[in-house]
Amino acid sequence: MSVEELTLAQSQELRRGTVVLACLALLREPQYGYALLETLNGAGVTVDGNTLYPLLRRLEKQGLLTSEWNTDESRPRKFYRVSPDGSLVFTGLVREWRDLVTSISRLTKENG
């Protein structure tokens, strides 16, 4: 593996958990799968549909998201939004994220 490939593989590892955080942030407003994917990718959180859609299901199963079918438009779509539990988890994750950013920037400054 070249350095570029290694960097890519490691950064994918790094991004993995952030997709959940970004989903919980965005789904404070109800949204359906494809639109969420577009918003995420537009915001620079690159994620694959193959990963995102099953992830939404898992989060729903864990009780962090609730879902509702919207049949107002011609195409029925499943809208997800954050549950009360999901909001609490989101708050915890944001705190964790800030701590991580502080720690990592301190570490990279000292050793950089």
Next chain:
Amino acid sequence: MSTTTLTERYVHEVVRRLPADQRDDIAEELRATIADTIEARDPAALQAAEREVLSEMGDPIRYAARYTDRPLALIGPDLYPMYVRLLVVLLTSVLPVITIVFALMELADTHDAAAAVGAGISTVLTVGAQLIAVLTLAFAVAERVRNRDGALARTATWTLDDLPEVRQPDKGGVAAYAAVAWDALLIALIGWQHFARPYRTGGGEEIEVLDPALWSGWIWPVLVGLAGMLAVALARVAARGWTVPLAGLNAVTQAVFALPLAWILHRQMFLNPRFLADASSNGLTQEVYTGAAVIVLLVGASAAVKSFRAARR
């Protein structure tokens, strides 16, 4: 092939692998998502876009697995080491023993060496395939049952008491397997030359190589010793090293084997006199026999000492 059937076929392939109560819901969402994605690509060329989108989604089996967390491996990494270890033990110990027994039974029935070899080969193939198939099936089932209970069930009940002892790498592993094979081969050879009478004299008569008189006497402690050595060698493989009790047993079985054999050699009771007469080998003097007896004793003694030294380490 119309465009609807392609998506329908893909959705069907995914949801039929999912639990029944989720199928309709996931299918409905999947259809909407695929349609959304296709439209965003190129509204002018919907058919090409559909092919593209479905290709990117990839193998439906993989896609369905993302929803279920079902293992995509027949035997997962947790069970794999145990599977391989058991497979090796079965194929190197149980299979040879069964094969030798079947070949000897064929020999006793037909007195035909070729038939016995044929029976041995077909036993290796059929029993070997059955051993592999049954073991693989058992582990595949175990993998799936375990996963249904949830992968966390095992880690939750794990305590420090479950921590295995650190095992030294099995240094003498290859030699131990060789000992198993060698002991089994010797037993088979002794039985074979007795039942198959492989030597043909100038007069066309089939005779044994070893003295037939041995079968009413001295061959039995030799065979018992060999069987004991085989059992000890198998136990040594299973234990991945010598222990003091095993080394003790090894010394006893080596003595049971080597002492009578040395006596037989020394008294020139080893080979069939008719075989000797026919082969007219004059080189086998008393010195050669006594030398062979001494070698047998030395090999046995050194094997016993080696196992004790390995056990002490």
